[in-house]
Amino acid sequence: MNGGRALLGTLSELGVDACFANPGTSEMHAVAALDEVPELRAVLTLFEGVATGAADGYARIAGRPASTLLHLGPGLSNGLANLHNARRARSPIVNVVGDHATYHHRYDTPLESDIASLARPVSGWYRSAASAEDLADDVVDAVAAAHGPPGRVATLVVPADVAWGEAAPRRSALELRPRHVVAATGIEEAARLLSEHRPAALLLGGSAVRAAPLRAASSIAVSCGATLLLETFPARLEHGAGLPAPSRLSYLPELAQAQLEGLAAIVLVEAAVPASFFAYPGQPGRLLPPGCRVATLAEAGDDAALALLELAERTGASSTRPELAPPGRPEAPEGPLSAASVAQAVGHLLPDDAIVVDEANTGGIFAPGALVGCPPHDWLCLTGGAIGQGMPVATGAAVAGSGRRVVSLQADGSAMYTLQALWTQAREALDVTTIVYANSSYAILHYELQKAGADPSAKRASELLDLDRPALDWVHLALGMGVPASRVETGPELVAALGKSLAEPGPALIEARLPTSFG
């Protein structure tokens, strides 16, 4: 058994059953072993950013890592932006990067690069495998590291001579660690803050935005008269009828400050102290009002759900009824499309148990409100701010969620970063419906340009943020990669196209033409 076979076989034995791959020569011994490990689903992507983003989407839905298979430093480089997002999502990923044979580095051939320096910023664990004999155990360590908790990107570099060398069976077993149980003092401190300082808020993120902890937190908030808030971009939010639907903290600092205004205390549950996404001249980075007290109930890797149950008990909220969103859907939209009516159409038709992938950016602000009464669904956000995450995450989520419909709400500018994902959706016949918010603009940047104090008549500056010369034709782009596509300009057209896609297996893309402007 060579290293390539040991790599794939060990991954599969440890429950890693999908590999998102862009292999090259240095990975060829792993590719050659694919037919011997039929349990491992190998999914080809045509760009590494799709592979890493798909591994992220897979992890968010499956709750366990997929692997990647990337080609040396440049292949890793192409996947870094979505590994950055995955790191922020705390998604478990076994990130496998092939490398030159260990003795080949001395020649500094064209693909030689400093993989460690490239990988470290996104990797919570990093190792370059030193020998075929130990490779299976390296895989055990990588899978364990990826699981965490919290989940992390575990980068395992596999030199070509390790992949073709004679491997030994693994000696170690996979031991997964449970989430860390929060100490009683932490629960008490949070309870004390909520009772002694009013008004107070709970801010939830990470694993605390799933159904059970959301319900517990809502009971606490109702019981204590506190405000319940969610982090701005959750990795996986359970959303819909019968679930609490607290507001997310706004991306715009002025709006977030308004949400936090007057607070005397805040309890953080797998969430950071609220800070402005970007800095602006003369504006504070920290968004809490002066004097606001802060307690951290749970950090990443802690058992936030259990901590919230205990906090509910400690605050006497266990039997308090949480505030839950009632069922109800918007009417079908009429007239020309707007960002609001796109959301309305999705809310009108969202199927049961759907997965919503949200990289709609400015266009997407109406979507949570329109879908809040739909049957419960998972909502996956752009966690790290690196655009080009949506379509790859939708791809991986569909692989993990086999049978669940993925509705991918996608801004046009961001979609262009990793449009190759559509091809993989077609190849794997994935149930993904992509709606492109085609406003032909980096709309958020027009807003930021104004904020930067640009002369409103600054033509060259403004043009640098527009995508309308030439206009992108998403029907052509999707068809070019084998995904059925249509263009819609009115509410009824969107409802018809969306209904058709939801009724048919496999992917589809709908280009929703929107006015070229912010909002």
Add this chain to the structure above:
Amino acid sequence: MNGGRALLGTLSELGVDACFANPGTSEMHAVAALDEVPELRAVLTLFEGVATGAADGYARIAGRPASTLLHLGPGLSNGLANLHNARRARSPIVNVVGDHATYHHRYDTPLESDIASLARPVSGWYRSAASAEDLADDVVDAVAAAHGPPGRVATLVVPADVAWGEAAPRRSALELRPRHVVAATGIEEAARLLSEHRPAALLLGGSAVRAAPLRAASSIAVSCGATLLLETFPARLEHGAGLPAPSRLSYLPELAQAQLEGLAAIVLVEAAVPASFFAYPGQPGRLLPPGCRVATLAEAGDDAALALLELAERTGASSTRPELAPPGRPEAPEGPLSAASVAQAVGHLLPDDAIVVDEANTGGIFAPGALVGCPPHDWLCLTGGAIGQGMPVATGAAVAGSGRRVVSLQADGSAMYTLQALWTQAREALDVTTIVYANSSYAILHYELQKAGADPSAKRASELLDLDRPALDWVHLALGMGVPASRVETGPELVAALGKSLAEPGPALIEARLPTSFG
């Protein structure tokens, strides 16, 4: 004057007249200054790999740096693969990366990342600007570092508060260093090797593959009875009728070994000791025959052209007539297309003073032979092995070569990495004709899979290297980005489509359907 204005203004004053940009919020003060620096051409790309590849192509043709404008660590990450290629090409690039305000890092907001760790592997020079007051001088240092010689990627990180802070005029002047003159002892050593050890070879790379040094090297080779060879993937080779046309060292190690077989000595001129691109089990990485003596006439940054003139004098070759390719074009091809007949069609029609960008990979092996009698042209190769370079480099080369026709020979698998380049070609009305070699396969990897000893019936392994399920439709993809496109299946169809594109300004794409197989 704020830092953003100082950044652009100083770049422009120092001769940097193009900026390939994917800006975000942290770069908005530079964007807002664009209208005040009209001499600087800002070119929007829809993915950072296009921006960095275009800066590389620009540098290769203009001989001076363009700048980029990238958005924090993730934006840089997306541009890294083509910066890797640019580093291998020794292209001068001023790589500008925006960052959070210096005091904002503490909040670890979503886009925070370790930019230095990401940038260092590709950067020959790196600095994060510490203050607006010094920014103009930082730009002077970055431009000087980019120029070299040799050219390098100079990464200048500009925090947002440096961009919006009050800048001071620059205090330093740009002083460009000349190439280093090779010492007489180096010339003598090379001359001695060529006269005392037969058979001998000269291996040329870097700046030594331009017309004048090529002619000098050919005279030396003829006079000394030595073989003249070129590095495998030159950054910019002058090629065509009236120029020497030595063989390039093969990418395949067995063929390269055959080219080098029996050599008693080799003189390296801006070229590395020949080594196998990848390592293979039981095969040597170093390709020179045992005992072959090596002299280095010029390293990167040396004046190779002058060194070759002096070596010609020292070896008495100054008046020896170099071996020059005679003019002559292939006939127009007939019948169904093959890789050979695509090359034939290009050779039949290549216009004067063209720029050929070659990322045709396996499909491109016939192109040099078919074009060797065409009017002189520049030939730009994939220098670092990171695929996805061709269309971005073609884009930047067209910006630099205003008026010169760029013919971009492009493998389909590689083209998918950075297809967003087509949109920029349309937007800027660039004279680029792209021919996609559509063999629906990572053909080179099928070859490598065999070499890795895979069972020929290994279905899943083989499928992971195929692009035919679904087939990519390049006509749709190009039209989706505003580039006129057509599909051709025969020689006459290709000649007609190519002739039409060459006769019209602006970009076009031709999908050349080829048999799905290696070669």
